[in-house]
Amino acid sequence: MSAAVDALPEDRVIITDGNVWSAWGSAFSGERVLVLPPGEQSKSMRTYDEALRWVASSGASRRSAIVAFGGGVIGDLAGFVAASYLRGVPLVQLPTTLLAQVDSSVGGKVGIDLPEGKNLVGAFWPPTAVSICLETLRTLDHRQLNNGLAEVWKYGFIMDPGLLELLPPETERLESIVKRCIELKARIVQEDEFETLGLRAILNFGHTLGHAIEQITGYGPILHGEAIAIGMAFEARLGERLGITRTGVAESVRQGLVSQGLPTDSDCLERADDLVAVMRRDKKASASGLAFSLLPEIGECKLIRDVPENEVRACLKER
C-alpha cells in the first residue's frame, strides 16, 4: 500500500469509507480525508452534497486531485464529486475491492442513485490514474471476492472464453486475471467512451435485470455481483427464448456461476411487475421495448433494445 500512497499527487483530498480507512488508514499521514459510512446509501444526493461541501471547505482548488479510496460506491460517488466540483478536477481511483478493480474504477462512469433508480445521475469522467493495490483484497471475505468474480465471469461470457478456463480462479492467479479484465474493459471503453456506439453496452450483460433486482430489494441484501449473476443466468435464458442465444449457452452460464458459488436465482424474481417497472426506466430502454445485452454465443454479446415486456415476464415465470 505504501507504494500506492507514494504515487498519489501531492495536492489531494481523499474520500473513503469507514471500513477501508480502519483497515488501511495507517498507511497515510496528515491527509485531508472524508470518511463516509460504508454501503450503497452513500451514493445518495445527500452524501454527494456533504462531500462537495467538505471538499469546498477543505480548500481544494482546480488543481487538487480527488482520490477515491474504496470500492465501487466510493469510486462512483467521489468520481462524481471530481467530475462536478469546480466543473471538474483530477480524479485518482484507488480501488480496494475486486469488483472496483476489475470494473468500476476503469472507464469513467461515475454517479449517484436517486430514489427513482440506480446511477440515474452522473457523468463520464475518466480518472487521470487508476492505482491497483492487490494487497487490499486480503481484507475481503469470500462473499466480497465472489462479488467481484461475478464481473470476471461476465468478461469471459461476453468476450473472452479463454478467461473462463481460469475460473473459478486460484488465489495466485488473481493478479493476472485482474490485469486481463482491466485490459478487456479498457479496450471497449477506448472504442466507445460515451456509450454511443452500442459497443460499450455489452459490458451490461446481466445488468438490466441485475440493477432491477438491486433496486427492488433496496441495495444491500443482494450484492451487486450476486444480482448480476442472477441477471446473467436469466438473460442467457431470455436470449435462448428470443432465439438470439444458442441453445445450451444458458446452461453453461448457469453451471459456471454455480461452480463459483454465485446465485443464479432468487425469490425476488416473482415480483415481475416491480422488476419490469424498473427495467423500463433503464437508460438503454426504448419506446419499443426493454434493453438487454444478450449472448449469441459464449464470448459474444450484443445489445438488443426492443425486447417485448411480455417475453421478459414469461421468462421470469418460467424459472
Place this chain on the structure above:
Amino acid sequence: MSAAVDALPEDRVIITDGNVWSAWGSAFSGERVLVLPPGEQSKSMRTYDEALRWVASSGASRRSAIVAFGGGVIGDLAGFVAASYLRGVPLVQLPTTLLAQVDSSVGGKVGIDLPEGKNLVGAFWPPTAVSICLETLRTLDHRQLNNGLAEVWKYGFIMDPGLLELLPPETERLESIVKRCIELKARIVQEDEFETLGLRAILNFGHTLGHAIEQITGYGPILHGEAIAIGMAFEARLGERLGITRTGVAESVRQGLVSQGLPTDSDCLERADDLVAVMRRDKKASASGLAFSLLPEIGECKLIRDVPENEVRACLKER
C-alpha cells in the same frame, strides 16, 4: 415565441420559473413542465435534487431534451440537470433575459451554488441549440435590462471597443447588439472551451469581485450585472494600481457604466475581509495570490493569477 416553440425537439421536458411561465406559458400546450420559484435560491442542491427526481419521474430518456426556459438561474440549473441526468442528455437553451441571451446561455458552463460559494458545482455542457427570442425582453423592466447590459459593456471593454460606441443602446439596436455579443462569446469559447488556456478567463473581467459581492450580500439585493459593474469599476482601478492597466482606463470604464445607470461602488466594499475570503476560493485563485482578469487597455484583457491580497485590500480602501 411560437416560432421558438415550434423549433424545439419533440421529445422534451421543460424547466422554467414561475415568472417566465406566467408570462409565456400560454405559447405552449400539453408540456411536461417543471415550474420552479424565481431567484438564485433555485440554483441550490435542493432544487437540483428536486428537478432530477421530477425529470426521472417524467419518464425522460437519454434521447429527451431538457429545455431551459428562463434566465441565467434556470439555464445554469437545468443545464446541470441535463449534463448529469443519465450521465448527460441534450440541452436546449431558450433564454428569456438579456443577461442570459448575451452571456450564460452560450458557452456551456452550467452549475449550482453551494453555501460555500457560487457556481462551485457544475459541468461544461454545451447546449445542442440556443434559441433567442427577443420578444421575451419586452417583459423585463429597466433594471433587468441593465442587468444584461452590464455584460454587453464588458464585451466592449475586454475585446470590442467599437461596441462601446453603440452604448448605451437604443432599443431598435438591441437585436444587432445581442447578435454581436453572442458572436464574441462563441469565438472565445470555441478557442478555449474548458478554460484551460486562460483565454476564456477574460470573460471574467469584473467577476472576481462581482461574485464576491453577490456572495457576501446573499445573492439578490445586488443583481449579477450590478455586481459585475461594481467589479469592473474596481478591477480597472486595481489594474492601474498594479501598473497593468493604462492610467485613465479606470475613469473611462466608470463613466461608461454611469452613463448606463449602472452602479460602480457599494457600501459592501467596506467588508474587505469577507470579500477577500470569498475571492481566495475563486476557481482561478492560486497559492501565490488572487486571480483577476485585468485590462491593459480598453479592448484588451488578460488573466493575472498572483495578485497580492494586500494590494486588493488597499484598493478596496481607496474608494
